[in-house]
Amino acid sequence: MALLRHTPTEIKERKALTINPAKTCQPIGAMYAALGIHGCLPHSHGSQGCCAYHRSTLTRHYKEPISAATSSFTEGASVFGGQANLIQAINNIFTVYEPEAIAVHTTCLSETIGDDLNQIFDKAQKTGKVPEGKTCLGAPTPSYVGSHVTGFSNMVKAMAQLAEPTGKKNHKVNVIPGWVEPADMGEIKRLAQMVGVDITLFPDTDGVLNAPLTGEYKMFPEGGVTIKELKGCGDAMGTLALGEWCSADAARWLDAKCKVPCTVLDMPFGLAATDRFIDVLRTVAGVTVPDSVAFERGQLVDMISDMHQYFYGKRVAIWGDPDQLISMCEFLVSLDMQPVYVVTGTPGKKFEARIKEICADKPFEVKVKAKGDMFLMHQWIKNEPVDLLIGNTYGKYIARDEDIPLLRWGFPILDRQGHQYFPTVGYKGGLRLLEKILTLLLDRKDRDDPETRFELVL
Amino acid sequence: MAKTKKVVQLMPTDIKEELLKKYPPKVARKRAQQIMINEATESEAPPEILANVRTIPGIITMRGCTYAGCKGVIMGPTRDIVNITHGPIGCGFYSWLTRRNQTDAGTDGENYMPYCFSTDMQDQDIIFGGEKKLAAAIQEAYDLFHPKGICIFATCPVGLIGDDIHAVAKKMKAKFGDCNVFAFSCEGYKGVSQSAGHHIANNQVFSHLVGENETPKEGKYKINLLGEYNIGGDGFEIDRILKKCGITNISTFSGNSTYDQFASAQHADLNTVMCHRSINYVADMLETKYGIPWIKVNFIGAKSTAKSLRKIAEYFADQELIDRVEAVIAEEMPDVDAVAADVRQRTEGKTAMLFVGGSRAHHYQDLFAEMGMKTLSAGYEFAHRDDYEGREVLPNLTVDADSRNIEEIEVEADEKLYSPRKTEAEYKALEEAGFKFKHYEGMNDQMDKGTLVIDDLNQYEADKLVELLKPDIFCAGIKEKFSIQKLGIPMKQLHSYDSGGPYAGFKGAINFYKEIDRLVSSKVWSYMKAPWQESPELTATFVWE
Numbered sequence A: 001m002a003l004l005r006h007t008p009t010e011i012k013e014r015k016a017l018t019i020n021p022a023k024t025c026q027p028i029g030a031m032y033a034a035l036g037i038h039g040c041l042p043h044s045h046g047s048q049g050c051c052a053y054h055r056s057t058l059t060r061h062y063k064e065p066i067s068a069a070t071s072s073f074t075e076g077a078s079v080f081g082g083q084a085n086l087i088q089a090i091n092n093i094f095t096v097y098e099p100e101a102i103a104v105h106t107t108c109l110s111e112t113i114g115d116d117l118n119q120i121f122d123k124a125q126k127t128g129k130v131p132e133g134k135t136c137l138g139a140p141t142p143s144y145v146g147s148h149v150t151g152f153s154n155m156v157k158a159m160a161q162l163a164e165p166t167g168k169k170n171h172k173v174n175v176i177p178g179w180v181e182p183a184d185m186g187e188i189k190r191l192a193q194m195v196g197v198d199i200t201l202f203p204d205t206d207g208v209l210n211a212p213l214t215g216e217y218k219m220f221p222e223g224g225v226t227i228k229e230l231k232g233c234g235d236a237m238g239t240l241a242l243g244e245w246c247s248a249d250a251a252r253w254l255d256a257k258c259k260v261p262c263t264v265l266d267m268p269f270g271l272a273a274t275d276r277f278i279d280v281l282r283t284v285a286g287v288t289v290p291d292s293v294a295f296e297r298g299q300l301v302d303m304i305s306d307m308h309q310y311f312y313g314k315r316v317a318i319w320g321d322p323d324q325l326i327s328m329c330e331f332l333v334s335l336d337m338q339p340v341y342v343v344t345g346t347p348g349k350k351f352e353a354r355i356k357e358i359c360a361d362k363p364f365e366v367k368v369k370a371k372g373d374m375f376l377m378h379q380w381i382k383n384e385p386v387d388l389l390i391g392n393t394y395g396k397y398i399a400r401d402e403d404i405p406l407l408r409w410g411f412p413i414l415d416r417q418g419h420q421y422f423p424t425v426g427y428k429g430g431l432r433l434l435e436k437i438l439t440l441l442l443d444r445k446d447r448d449d450p451e452t453r454f455e456l457v458l
Numbered sequence B: 001m002a003k004t005k006k007v008v009q010l011m012p013t014d015i016k017e018e019l020l021k022k023y024p025p026k027v028a029r030k031r032a033q034q035i036m037i038n039e040a041t042e043s044e045a046p047p048e049i050l051a052n053v054r055t056i057p058g059i060i061t062m063r064g065c066t067y068a069g070c071k072g073v074i075m076g077p078t079r080d081i082v083n084i085t086h087g088p089i090g091c092g093f094y095s096w097l098t099r100r101n102q103t104d105a106g107t108d109g110e111n112y113m114p115y116c117f118s119t120d121m122q123d124q125d126i127i128f129g130g131e132k133k134l135a136a137a138i139q140e141a142y143d144l145f146h147p148k149g150i151c152i153f154a155t156c157p158v159g160l161i162g163d164d165i166h167a168v169a170k171k172m173k174a175k176f177g178d179c180n181v182f183a184f185s186c187e188g189y190k191g192v193s194q195s196a197g198h199h200i201a202n203n204q205v206f207s208h209l210v211g212e213n214e215t216p217k218e219g220k221y222k223i224n225l226l227g228e229y230n231i232g233g234d235g236f237e238i239d240r241i242l243k244k245c246g247i248t249n250i251s252t253f254s255g256n257s258t259y260d261q262f263a264s265a266q267h268a269d270l271n272t273v274m275c276h277r278s279i280n281y282v283a284d285m286l287e288t289k290y291g292i293p294w295i296k297v298n299f300i301g302a303k304s305t306a307k308s309l310r311k312i313a314e315y316f317a318d319q320e321l322i323d324r325v326e327a328v329i330a331e332e333m334p335d336v337d338a339v340a341a342d343v344r345q346r347t348e349g350k351t352a353m354l355f356v357g358g359s360r361a362h363h364y365q366d367l368f369a370e371m372g373m374k375t376l377s378a379g380y381e382f383a384h385r386d387d388y389e390g391r392e393v394l395p396n397l398t399v400d401a402d403s404r405n406i407e408e409i410e411v412e413a414d415e416k417l418y419s420p421r422k423t424e425a426e427y428k429a430l431e432e433a434g435f436k437f438k439h440y441e442g443m444n445d446q447m448d449k450g451t452l453v454i455d456d457l458n459q460y461e462a463d464k465l466v467e468l469l470k471p472d473i474f475c476a477g478i479k480e481k482f483s484i485q486k487l488g489i490p491m492k493q494l495h496s497y498d499s500g501g502p503y504a505g506f507k508g509a510i511n512f513y514k515e516i517d518r519l520v521s522s523k524v525w526s527y528m529k530a531p532w533q534e535s536p537e538l539t540a541t542f543v544w545e
């Protein structure tokens, strides 16, 4: 019997009840972003349960230690405000864990009370709780607004706000990668290096959340953007923000406040988005793209053309975060695949318009919903099935019920490994995505074909 | 080349000092009371431990919150109730299938556990109040699924803005007529840990559900199993054994549980308590209201399972059952013994540390003992003093602000349904024969002299302990798993296991022996250094050309 046996085919509009969400709350995004700062301990300002949940989910996704502290609110703090708790926490954290920085985010509780982080930092500073040369940064992340993506964006903006422009350009380009995997951040750095551009990537979880096993535990591993680099990002030649939802706010802030011109691009998943990333990067830095990059690109094009017959016309249901979905949809469409159902839990009208634009004039009709949930998407699938699912681990219930292959991609992935280590951005990442999609579709074909059509050569 | 272990002998006092060294004075003072060296002298009992107190802000804690204890632990494993989280999306999302509670959907097929229901509050709900949205969400859930019951869970902001969830629940229940709707004020900030959530959940289940089904249940020896959550299928294995013995389990609180199980709990003749922490008050309430006595059992560990079965048989005092239980033990034990004997060759003398929940850190020591492994240090994530020191300390527990805001419900003997299960004389005879009702001796009792008992261990202390004592295995939760493993020590997740199980009962013991053998005997932990890192000195160089 089906696992989601109670999901009816008849679709009724729901106004109040979310079932099987395609998003979660802001602080977890802020916590992930903060882990991309070198020597930084994320801190959750609120009651301790939120922090426990965020740490558990990130731990299960990355299979790495996720250290983060909490203000452990009492009922009293909930009434009188959490200033005393946070100041005590700052003191304890700097004494016990000795981080370079503490990145504080709020929770729905401290937001509702109205705690003002900057004012509390000020007080902590004045009372000597912040040692010389150490940094406190903070982002408001009320969980009843937006989603985990919004929280990520807010923390990235707080990172940009550390900029201390000197008025002298440093010949670097800021690249804000958005919520991608540590391996993806590594790949973006590799591509930039190939193109010959010196970048400041923030956040940068490469080396932090894909750290080696060595017999030593470092609460603060080697990776991450340094506070010093962040202070310098106001002197960059320009900023590339990858993803409107995850990265644009920070880039626009640097543009407005530090006169660092910004370009907002799609995340570089797939051929066209990667092309645009490389093209803008070389323009901003004023360099020539070497042939080695074109070589990698050509390999991706080669695989697309070799295997096009298997991609062509395949119907896909896809859910996750807006920035990833936009690039993925564009990629799928470029393969002549059909992303017929696209769902994100993150609100934003622009998202629906953008997906519709990508799928316009194509031989299929796209059903897209921002502020949607997976229950609705499943109902769509029940009414008219698809050939492939692309999304996070929670899709495995639909995959099993409806007997549809699932490509695990996005957040969170709780039941598989690899996303920390193998990138899906860039041309190489595109190859990996194609390989995975192909394997799923062909394994499926091999399983389902009648004996007469079961063939060695495909 | 395998690394040799440190041979330095550390005194427990040194270790304690080492753990406290880096803390600011105020923190050190508090932690000192929560780190106890387990050594009773002839004349005095072991020292008191400070437990069930607030976690210190800024200290990386292992704990979760009240909501997690209520929705996640207690109500989560009930398959035919629709659990709606009232709040912003996060809390509901994180408690969605993350606790590995397995369930058997049964012949009716009702199972809402793979679903996550939330009111996904938005800022306008926070500003103007979320009661309307909650009522609408309950209505939508009812229209879609027509379940037997709908439960509502409050998250932090709900308490703050003052939504009256109980009034909404009551109104909807009256409106539907055929669906029991009730709510839990389990806001995360309410208690010091999950423990408060267990309490809130149990109180509501007791007030709104237990006793509803008046049709008696068939069975000669009827028990309830309290405080068993069917993580990784533990409850299935216990049920298999009980059935084999001819014992009827009316209801499990709350692994693989159903609405009807809770509603019929009053028909049992004995309550058996597994996780003392999460549920001892339900056992007390069932006794007061219906006259069902309770005993502490432990189905973790083969010997403990046998012991618990014998205890149940002794209670029913029926030779048929006693014989049956002995026959089952005799049948099950040879397989267990065979595996134990095999793994013991590799596990004997190895050491473990356990920092889990509110009873598991105790229960699992039995399994380690069966493998010849010694527990060097243990503690609970959210226990109270009685879980360490035994129920004798209950009258001495102080009520502080945090415990005061958890409602205590008043229970009286039910006019119709109260009936003593045995005569006074029978009870007395049992007790005189050494049978103990309402008894739990606590964890410290079982632990060796000089071991360290630590309440609310945090990440810093965990890593330090492991560095200093280099146990062969460390057991805690998922948040601790990878920092311990980075240190080269295998770590077994014992809250929701993450993989594997069941570990309860006889078959579970076999699973656990094999799992621990795999972990402590694995070569994986020897790969951490590359050959050139093991001996970095250059002894000779080649000269090319």
Ligand code: SF4
Binding pocket: A025, A026, A027, A049, A050, A051, A053, A107, A108, A109, A143, B087, B088, B089, B090, B091, B092, B155, B156, B157, B188
């Ligand atoms: S929704 Fe709010 S209370 Fe729930 S986990 Fe997120 S921040 Fe915490």
Ligand code: SF4
Binding pocket: B073, B229, B275, B277, B278, B356, B357, B358, B359, B360, B495
């Ligand atoms: S067994 Fe442990 S994890 Fe479970 S409820 Fe009891 S204390 Fe919690």
